[in-house]
Amino acid sequence: MRFLAISFCALALLPAASGAQQSAQNSVKGPTVQAASVGFRVSDAKVDASTKVTAAPIRPHEGQDVALMVVGVGAMIVGALVQHTAGTIIVIGGAGMALYGLYNYLE
Numbered sequence: 001m002r003f004l005a006i007s008f009c010a011l012a013l014l015p016a017a018s019g020a021q022q023s024a025q026n027s028v029k030g031p032t033v034q035a036a037s038v039g040f041r042v043s044d045a046k047v048d049a050s051t052k053v054t055a056a057p058i059r060p061h062e063g064q065d066v067a068l069m070v071v072g073v074g075a076m077i078v079g080a081l082v083q084h085t086a087g088t089i090i091v092i093g094g095a096g097m098a099l100y101g102l103y104n105y106l107e
Contacts, residue, residue: 065105072098 075094079087 062105065101068101069098069105070101072096072101 072094075097076091077094079090079092079094081087082090
């Protein structure tokens with residue numbers, strides 16, 4: 001069993017140690033958004049402030065909403081493992097917490 005675990009670790013580290021995974025050009029980092037776009041392209045010289053697309057604003061409590069959903073689902077799993085009335089109460093509370101987090105996340 002120990003030999004099998006060491007073999008898996010060696011196989012996981014082997015590609016990182018070899019140079020086969022590195023590109024010939026260091027300036028290329030990967031695919032770009034410009035290469036993935038389809039259609040006509042407008043040069044940067046023709047773009048003014050009215051045609052630029054702005055990114056959506058980042059919501060300040062998005063991480064808290066995701067945490068509420070994760071903890072709610074975890075409480076539902078724990079409630080499913082606990083039997084009788086206490087488990088039912090935990091499942092209902094976890095479902096309420098997950099749905100509240102989902103409501104705030106989608107808002």
